[in-house]
Amino acid sequence: MADLFTKWQLRVEEALSDYAHKVTYGNLRCTWSQWQTGGHPVTNLAVVYELPGGSTNQINQSFRHDDGSICYLDGDGVECLTRDLTIPLRLLEQAIAEIPARREQSLQETIRRWFGEGKTKQEIFKEINQLLQTDFKGGSLTHTELKTGINYVLQLAREAEAASS
Numbered sequence: 368m369a370d371l372f373t374k375w376q377l378r379v380e381e382a383l384s385d386y387a388h389k390v391t392y393g394n395l396r397c398t399w400s401q402w403q404t405g406g407h408p409v410t411n412l413a414v415v416y417e418l419p420g421g422s423t424n425q426i427n428q429s430f431r432h433d434d435g436s437i438c439y440l441d442g443d444g445v446e447c448l449t450r451d452l453t454i455p456l457r458l459l460e461q462a463i464a465e466i467p468a469r470r471e472q473s474l475q476e477t478i479r480r481w482f483g484e485g486k487t488k489q490e491i492f493k494e495i496n497q498l499l500q501t502d503f504k505g506g507s508l509t510h511t512e513l514k515t516g517i518n519y520v521l522q523l524a525r526e527a528e529a530a531s532s
Contacts, residue, residue, distance in 0.1 A: 419477065474508070
């Protein structure tokens with residue numbers, strides 16, 4: 368079981384290596400922690416990242432040392448156990464790959480909210496610029512996300528102008 372745990376840990380760190388600490392992936396990082404359940408050790412993996420503005424998100428999996436199983440949530444949020452590394456690693460890689468799209472979606476939702484609050488284009492541009500300059504690495508924006516956000520602001524402004532004419 369220790370061999371399976373070591374393989375899992377190495378494969379997780381390998382899966383994260385190309386994306387760790389990049390703003391595009393929300394300053395992706397992982398934390399390992401341990402506790403006891405029923406007198407047996409459990410090691411938890413928490414993969415943490417932020418969306419623009421600083422909302423923290425987490426992907427969790429855990430290794431149960433008593434039976435050598437990995438506990439994870441499937442695509443429907445159902446808790447599953449397996450001794451096969453394939454599925455939990457694939458789900459982790461899939462979740463990591465989706466982070467840039469989740470960040471863009473979050474930025475668009477924020478921009479729509481700002482429009483809904485009655486902010487002007489200039490006020491929204493100022494807000495977006497503040498996200499670009501924030502010291503909170505994962506909550507900041509990349510230049511690509513900045514351009515995408517600006518284009519989205521302009522699109523919503525055009526749509527609002529067209530609807531009011």
